[in-house]
Amino acid sequence: MGRRVVVVAVVALQLGFAAQGYWSDHKQFAFQMFPESSTWRADVVRVTADGRRIPIEHPWSGYRWDELVRDRGLRYPSIRHHADAGLANQLAFLQAALDWVAHNTPRDAETRYLEATVTSWHNADPARVGVILSDVREGAR
Amino acid sequence: MNTAALGAPSRLRGVVAGFDGLLGRAVSMRALALLRVLAGPAVLLHLQPFLSDGWEGRTYRDAFYEPYAAWYPELPGAVYVGLLSLAAAAAVAMSLGLLTRLATATTFVIVAYNLFLSTTHFHNNRAYLVIVLGLLAVAPCGRELSLDVWIRRRRGRPALDPSAPAWPLWLLRFECAAVYGASGLSKLVDPDWFGGTVTWHRVVQARDQLDGWILPDWAVSVLTDRSFHTGAAKIIVLTEVFIAVGLWWRGTRYAAVWVAVAFHIAIEVSASVQVFSYLAVAVLVIWAVPSTRDRVLRIDPTVRRQRRLGALVRRLDWLARFRVEPATPGSRLEAVDRDGTTIGGAAALALTLSRLPLTAWFALPALLLPAVRRAGR
Numbered sequence: 001m002g003r004r005v006v007v008v009a010v011v012a013l014q015l016g017f018a019a020q021g022y023w024s025d026h027k028q029f030a031f032q033m034f035p036e037s038s039t040w041r042a043d044v045v046r047v048t049a050d051g052r053r054i055p056i057e058h059p060w061s062g063y064r065w066d067e068l069v070r071d072r073g074l075r076y077p078s079i080r081h082h083a084d085a086g087l088a089n090q091l092a093f094l095q096a097a098l099d100w101v102a103h104n105t106p107r108d109a110e111t112r113y114l115e116a117t118v119t120s121w122h123n124a125d126p127a128r129v130g131v132i133l134s135d136v137r138e139g140a141r
Numbered sequence: 142m143n144t145a146a147l148g149a150p151s152r153l154r155g156v157v158a159g160f161d162g163l164l165g166r167a168v169s170m171r172a173l174a175l176l177r178v179l180a181g182p183a184v185l186l187h188l189q190p191f192l193s194d195g196w197e198g199r200t201y202r203d204a205f206y207e208p209y210a211a212w213y214p215e216l217p218g219a220v221y222v223g224l225l226s227l228a229a230a231a232a233v234a235m236s237l238g239l240l241t242r243l244a245t246a247t248t249f250v251i252v253a254y255n256l257f258l259s260t261t262h263f264h265n266n267r268a269y270l271v272i273v274l275g276l277l278a279v280a281p282c283g284r285e286l287s288l289d290v291w292i293r294r295r296r297g298r299p300a301l302d303p304s305a306p307a308w309p310l311w312l313l314r315f316e317c318a319a320v321y322g323a324s325g326l327s328k329l330v331d332p333d334w335f336g337g338t339v340t341w342h343r344v345v346q347a348r349d350q351l352d353g354w355i356l357p358d359w360a361v362s363v364l365t366d367r368s369f370h371t372g373a374a375k376i377i378v379l380t381e382v383f384i385a386v387g388l389w390w391r392g393t394r395y396a397a398v399w400v401a402v403a404f405h406i407a408i409e410v411s412a413s414v415q416v417f418s419y420l421a422v423a424v425l426v427i428w429a430v431p432s433t434r435d436r437v438l439r440i441d442p443t444v445r446r447q448r449r450l451g452a453l454v455r456r457l458d459w460l461a462r463f464r465v466e467p468a469t470p471g472s473r474l475e476a477v478d479r480d481g482t483t484i485g486g487a488a489a490l491a492l493t494l495s496r497l498p499l500t501a502w503f504a505l506p507a508l509l510l511p512a513v514r515r516a517g518r
Contacts, residue, residue, distance in 0.1 A: 014319050034343075037340075037341075071204065
């Protein structure tokens with residue numbers, strides 16, 4: 001009885017994960033490998049409280065983007081990259097990275113939010129441009 | 142109430158009883174023991190980038206990461222690196238079979254903990270590794286190919302039964318097939334994939350790298366041709382589906398294993414997939430029939446070549462397929478298959494090599510030769 005429950009539960013869970021991969025940005029245990037040939041690039045800027053838009057390629061307050069964001073192909077966003085696990089996954093990671101940087105740069109007193117202007121190519125389709133914003137940082141001067 | 146309505150519950154009970162019987166049937170854990178040995182290096186390769194960062198004083202928390210849940214426990218940097226080091230040590234112990242159950246469970250728990258620390262840690266090969274480790278941890282797969290067995294023997298204690306209920310093996314087989322099935326199905330239902338756009342576009346994007354390879358111009362021209370990918374993509378997708386389905390039937394299993402190995406070699410050559418290729422090929426050993434020493438190889442010990450073959454089989458028969466027995470002097474080489482079929486000479490050699498993990502991929506095609514097929518009838 002016990003082993004039957006374990007086996008049925010694991011099989012059901014695996015099938016559930018596989019199904020979830022069709023609509024979720026993060027496709028954990030869905031095993032959708034090499035899903036797309038999509039590519040993307042982004043111009044990421046810090047928007048300061050006084051309205052300046054400063055590219056993240058310029059270090060600020062002792063921070064460097066390529067040290068803060070090292071993983072998931074996000075280190076050099078201005079260079080066109082392959083979206084390894086699909087475009088939706090890649091852009092979800094970019095959103096999360098912008099939020100993480102906004103919340104984890106305490107020495108930065110001037111940035112209000114980060115903004116990424118993303119150009120993406122879903123497989124061989126024409127380019128699409130969109131904007132992703134980080135959470136707003138309260139207290140920026 | 143009619144008789145059909147009465148019969149339905151008893152049929153259901155029969156199905157459930159049959160299912161329970163399948164899961165509870167005692168089978169050889171030899172394949173899982175071999176997989177346990179092979180999984181250790183995969184864990185070390187997987188942990189290597191985390192550990193090299195950690196030893197240089199960097200952890201995932203020093204850069205962008207994204208926890209799955211706020212409640213998930215996170216450790217101070219030094220403790221985290223210590224835990225990963227423990228996982229590496231446990232992986233070595235797991236492969237060697239030293240305190241096997243504890244070592245395998247420790248490896249599984251730490252590798253899984255690390256995977257679920259951040260969405261950024263997730264990759265399909267790591268998920269597959271966690272699944273494999275989890276199922277190895279619940280299977281008593283340390284009763285063969287382990288230092289535990291050697292220590293037990295040295296202490297004069299009786300050997301433990303190397304067979305155990307089959308359910309971890311069945312689950313791992315399901316997961317193995319699910320990896321190929323899910324991947325193949327996702328491509329099958331995607332018109333861009335099945336139509337060839339995705340592979341063609343990837344190759345075109347990588348044209349610079351392609352030019353760096355030692356490929357003749359005509360090959361580069363074919364690989365970048367759109368119409369080539371219309372057919373090639375379908376072959377790739379159907380290959381994955383064939384592996385997922387073919388592994389389940391004896392008639393197609395060897396072909397599926399052979400195709401899977403070739404498929405992983407192609408992936409390893411053309412893409413960066415961390416430990417996936419190695420792990421996926423290693424997992425294929427679980428498709429061996431879970432019984433041991435049920436084939437016989439008869440060698441003439443007076444013939445040097447046969448003697449050497451016997452020694453080779455004893456060394457490379459990691460799945461314990463064969464009993465190697467001496468034949469009367471002057472006899473030809475003979476292999477007795479599981480069903481009692483006896484074959485001799487070159488056909489026996491081909492059959493034997495096709496059942497050893499290290500030589501199977503090279504020897505399996507030989508079984509298709511008409512002479513070998515005739516000898517097997």
